[in-house]
Amino acid sequence: MKEASFIKRLDELDIKHSHSGENIMIDCPFHGDANAYMGVHFKKNAFHCLSCGAFGDTLTSLFEALFEGKKEDIYIDVEEEEYLGDDDRIKRLKEKIGNAGKKKKLMIKILTNFDIDEFKFPYGTNREEYADYLESRRITPSDTGKWNIRCGDWRGAQRIIIPMYDEYKRLIAVYGRSIADDKFLRIRKSRGADVGKILFGLEHLKNRKVGVLVEGEFDAIYLQQYGIPAVSIGTKRPTKIQIMKMAKKFRKVYLSLDGEVSMQESSEIAWLIKDHLPVESIYLPLDRDPNDLLENEVKEIYKGLY
Secondary structure (H helix, E strand, C coil): CCHHHHHHHHHHCCCCEEEECCEEEECCCCCCCCCCCEEEECCCCEEEECCCCEEECCCHHHHHHHHHCCCCCEEEEEEEECCCCCCHHHHHHHHHHCCCCCEEEEEEEECCCCCHHHCECCCCCCCHHHHHHHHHCCCCHHHHHHCCCEEEEECCEEEEEEEEECCCCCEEEEEEEECCCCCCCCEEECCCCCHHHCCECHHHCCCCCEEEEECCHHHHHHHHCCCCCEEECCCCCCCHHHHHHHHHHCCEEEECCCCCCCHHHHHHHHHHHHCCCCEEECCCCCCCCHHHCCHHHHHHHCCCCC
């Protein structure tokens, strides 16, 4: 499509546009703000949104999103600060890695073509099996709405569907857990998702300056029910980007991994974090996850973190 045809098509669809240098500025189809932050550059065959960071080095995906309603998964280009402040801890870190405090580009993939509304809320007619499963995991109906939890058949099994957002509430991945006791089908996440670049649950912790790091998504959901500022790292060992986000958000974190993790393993993981911000370990009983704890156990183990 040539530039003249593109402008004509915008006019036909009553899509606002204006020129800024060699760019045509339009409303970005990849996020909800009604502002002309998307720059379309025909000579470079590229587009870039100055608001959400969506970009592409070909205009095809933009044309499909605008004119055909197709929204393929797309990468966003986000400015992230690695570390904040200038105390002694940060000075030591600067000496180690040489670039602490500088801004850098973080490439993270967002899902734009996953229709969460194809799945139903777990509570309702003919959804008893899903509701029973959530009840067994101690997830309340109110949390179903808070976390936008859904259910349905996905990737070969009946699953509880949990959208995974970043701190800006952009859909990064979809987590699905089979309600059947089948280890081969139990857990699935959307293909190619950048889950190592987010802290699951962080978008719900607006002003909390202390965080509790857990492994699983259900662990974070469960502990947040009690007001505990839990976020999931999705595995035992946080990535460098996750540590960067912790340092940016929290003044201190508590490491609370599953009970099967040995004290030595937990100490080794704490060492990865401690140069970036203070960390303290909370050890759970053997073979117990945070989601396995009873209410009185939660209040005792995480005392003072409500």
